[in-house]
Amino acid sequence: xxxxxxxxxxxxxxxxxxxxxxxxxxxxxxxxxxxxxxxxxxxxxxxxxxxxxxxxxxxxxxxxxxxxxxxxxxxxxxxxxxxxxxxxxxxxxxxxxxxxxxxxxxxxxxxxxxxxxxxxxxxxxxxxxxxxxxxxxxxxxxxxxxxxxxxxxxxxxxxxxxxxxxxxxxxxxxxxxxxxxxxxxxxxxxxxxxxxxxxxxxxxxxxxxxxxxxxxxxxxxxxxxxxxxxxxxxxxxxxxxxxxxxxxxxxxxxxxxxxxxxxxxxxxxxxxxxxxxxxxxxxxxxxxxxxxxxxxxxxxxxxxxxxxxxxxxx
Amino acid sequence: xxxxxxxxxxxxxxxxxxxxxxxxxxxxxxxxxxxxxxxxxxxxxxxxxxxxxxxxxxxxxxxxxxxxxxxxxxxxxxxxxxxxxxxxxxxxxxxxxxxxxxxxxxxxxxxxxxxxxxxxxxxxxxxxxxxxxxxxxxxxxxxxxxxxxxxxxxxxxxxxxxxxxxxxxxxxxxxxxxxxxxxxxxxxxxxxxxxxxxxxxxxxxxxxxxxxxxxxxxxxxxxxxxxxxxxxxxxxxxxxxxxxxxxxxxxxxxxxxxxxxxxxxxxxxxxxxxxxxxxxxxxxxxxxxxxxxxxxxxxxxxxxxxxxxxxxxxxxxxxxxxxxxxxxxxxxxxxxxxxxxxxxxxxx
Ligand SMILES: Cc1ncc(C[n+]2csc(CCOP(=O)(O)OP(=O)(O)O)c2C)c(N)n1
Numbered sequence: 051x052x053x054x055x056x057x058x059x060x061x062x063x064x065x066x067x068x069x070x071x072x073x074x075x076x077x078x079x080x081x082x083x084x085x086x087x088x089x090x091x092x093x094x095x096x097x098x099x100x101x102x103x104x105x106x107x108x109x110x111x112x113x114x115x116x117x118x119x120x121x122x123x124x125x126x127x128x129x130x131x132x133x134x135x136x137x138x139x140x141x142x143x144x145x146x147x148x149x150x151x152x153x154x155x156x157x158x159x160x161x162x163x164x165x166x167x168x169x170x171x172x173x174x175x176x177x178x179x180x181x182x183x184x185x186x187x188x189x190x191x192x193x194x195x196x197x198x199x200x201x202x203x204x205x206x207x208x209x210x211x212x213x214x215x216x217x218x219x220x221x222x223x224x225x226x227x228x229x230x231x232x233x234x235x236x237x238x239x240x241x242x243x244x245x246x247x248x249x250x251x252x253x254x255x256x257x258x259x260x261x262x263x264x265x266x267x268x269x270x271x272x273x274x275x276x277x278x279x280x281x282x283x284x285x286x287x288x289x290x291x292x293x294x295x296x297x298x299x300x301x302x303x304x305x306x307x308x309x310x311x312x313x314x315x316x317x318x319x320x321x322x323x324x325x326x327x328x329x330x331x332x333x334x335x336x337x338x339x340x341x342x343x344x345x346x347x348x349x350x351x352x353x354x355x356x357x358x359x360x361x362x363x364x
Numbered sequence: 365x366x367x368x369x370x371x372x373x374x375x376x377x378x379x380x381x382x383x384x385x386x387x388x389x390x391x392x393x394x395x396x397x398x399x400x401x402x403x404x405x406x407x408x409x410x411x412x413x414x415x416x417x418x419x420x421x422x423x424x425x426x427x428x429x430x431x432x433x434x435x436x437x438x439x440x441x442x443x444x445x446x447x448x449x450x451x452x453x454x455x456x457x458x459x460x461x462x463x464x465x466x467x468x469x470x471x472x473x474x475x476x477x478x479x480x481x482x483x484x485x486x487x488x489x490x491x492x493x494x495x496x497x498x499x500x501x502x503x504x505x506x507x508x509x510x511x512x513x514x515x516x517x518x519x520x521x522x523x524x525x526x527x528x529x530x531x532x533x534x535x536x537x538x539x540x541x542x543x544x545x546x547x548x549x550x551x552x553x554x555x556x557x558x559x560x561x562x563x564x565x566x567x568x569x570x571x572x573x574x575x576x577x578x579x580x581x582x583x584x585x586x587x588x589x590x591x592x593x594x595x596x597x598x599x600x601x602x603x604x605x606x607x608x609x610x611x612x613x614x615x616x617x618x619x620x621x622x623x624x625x626x627x628x629x630x631x632x633x634x635x636x637x638x639x640x641x642x643x644x645x646x647x648x649x650x651x652x653x654x655x656x657x658x659x660x661x662x663x664x665x666x667x668x669x670x671x672x673x674x675x676x677x678x679x680x681x682x683x684x685x686x687x688x689x690x691x692x693x694x695x696x697x698x699x700x701x702x703x704x705x706x707x708x709x710x711x712x
Contacts, residue, residue, distance in 0.1 A: 079488055079489035079665065079666075080489040080491070081489070131667055132666070135666075139664065139669070141665070142491040145492065145493075157493065158492075158493040159450060159451065159454075160423055161423070190423050191423070193422035193424050194423050194454075195424060221394075221423060224394075224395060224398055224420055228420060229421075230422065296400075348669075349666060349669055351672055353664075353669060354664065354669045355661060
């Protein structure tokens with residue numbers, strides 16, 4: 051398990067570092083919202099899910115996409131706008147999708163996928179499936195009305211879903227305290243009759259909590275469950291750089307989180323040679339993915355007109 | 365006198381001066397008080413006017429629009445800022461069902477002097493949900509006014525007019541226009557409601573460009589001039605109320621009308637403009653028409669498809685050339701790099 055966690059964490063971190071490195075070349079013409087610093091949430095959650103389970107993410111969705119098994123080559127190609135991308139270059143970084151691996155998409159409009167996740171969970175329940183849905187969203191999304199409307203519906207219908215609030219304290223540059231009278235997101239969810247918990251930035255803690263909830267849902271005890279996962283974004287809101295100079299947060303604040311870097315902590319649980327070989331494998335995979343993107347063609351002009359409508363089923 | 369300023373500076377100055385003049389003016393919206401201050405358009409306002417009159421909000425577009433309506437009912441003049449028009453979609457209920465209708469529905473006893481600033485436009489592969497110019501939705505609703513200034517002068521004047529108007533106004537700003545520079549008088553002035561402007565006079569064809577499309581039309585005009593076609597370029601400025609007269613007068617002269625929209629053409633602003641002009645001219649003279657806009661597909665972020673999706677100076681010139689010659693010629697002008705627009709760079 052330690053090896054799996056470390057591989058997943060290290061892989062996400064390194065993919066995003068490479069994205070940040072490539073960004074100034076202008077080859078990635080897509081706004082990127084990096085999850086660097088927040089990897090433990092996606093990994094902890096997705097390691098507890100089964101392949102047939104589903105995740106919905108936000109525009110900050112690289113980590114969830116990768117953690118759930120989304121194809122790396124197709125992700126990088128998508129960022130590069132290539133036809134081999136997971137959405138043929140028609141989505142970009144904010145709209146990653148991998149249907150085969152249960153990544154059902156992400157939206158650039160905050161909060162939008164929360165009710166979509168609930169709807170998917172409703173369908174699973176209606177069809178008697180024992181799969182479940184995890185919905186990822188930020189603390190900012192919990193400002194939106196649709197969040198509460200979705201909680202109510204999910205609780206009402208006892209949906210097989212897990213709400214994952216990635217609370218990194220900020221919505222762009224605005225702290226949670228400047229947007230919410232009380233920082234009690236989990237409690238608010240609980241007020242809908244949903245079991246809710248706050249979890250520290252610790253990949254094993256996240257995994258254990260989700261595993262327990264997932265097992266409860268699969269055993270027929272029903273859902274939904276709610277987890278507020280405390281985390282921190284190291285990089286700027288959008289783009290490859292850092293933004294401590296803007297003054298809305300301090301580097302000291304970040305230091306506390308960086309000292310608890312879950313990628314490092316997970317790595318230290320492994321013996322050095324084993325760790326080195328995992329890293330080497332991941333590095334090779336990432337190098338291949340960037341080469342794949344670089345060598346892939348852009349979509350041809352006729353692709354502009356495809357996918358607007360589907361075929362008639364009549 | 366000939367002071368130059370950017371579009372961003374013009375918006376900021378109009379806001380500051382109106383707030384100084386009228387203490388009922390309030391600015392609010394997501395991130396208006398953050399370090400980036402909505403591309404700088406709201407920078408310094410918090411320091412000057414305090415947190416009562418300048419405030420950031422939770423992410424709650426629908427409720428915050430309703431709050432703006434409430435403030436307006438109580439006599440304030442709120443300006444609600446959205447960094448993207450796509451997010452205004454979350455506020456459609458309050459804007460269309462309440463703001464637009466209140467004056468009428470209450471028999472003229474109330475007014476909603478709410479300004480909704482909404483940015484449109486692409487840059488850096490923004491893709492499907494961060495690029496839409498949906499102002500034509502609002503044009504079809506009585507009670508709402510819609511304005512889309514294209515230069516810094518009008519950016520200031522139209523915002524002042526929008527603030528002073530006793531009705532809800534959707535104020536549309538294209539991100540590519542934000543850093544354009546131009547003459548902006550320092551003194552306060554208002555750009556009158558519902559007046560279009562002939563930007564470049566011409567004789568062969570009337571070219572109407574909405575919002576950023578105005579810039580592309582000005583380029584097209586130069587490409588056309590080089591092949592001997594004289595285009596009269598019109599900036600409608602206000603989309604609701606729309607100055608059909610200025611456009612129809614021009615078309616009465618040229619006999620040809622091309623409208624370039626900064627959105628999709630189906631049920632778009634161009635469709636409306638052409639219909640209104642044709643209603644006037646149908647028994648006066650024969651008119652050839654063309655409407656251009658986004659390709660009727662969802663906006664792709666990948667650069668090769670994005671280039672095909674948006675009309676540009678060259679494709680507009682090509683379309684207008686065929687309109688004037690009355691047949692498809694396949695002519696597309698050679699690109700003149702020196703006429704190219706400012707380039708946007710990520711990560712915006
Ligand atoms: C409906 C809507 N309003 C505003 C925005 C602009 N916006 C983009 S990201 C963001 C912050 C969201 O913060 P949070 O949900 O906490 O997610 P995080 O970026 O921290 O992962 C905002 C306000 C948007 N995309 N959609």
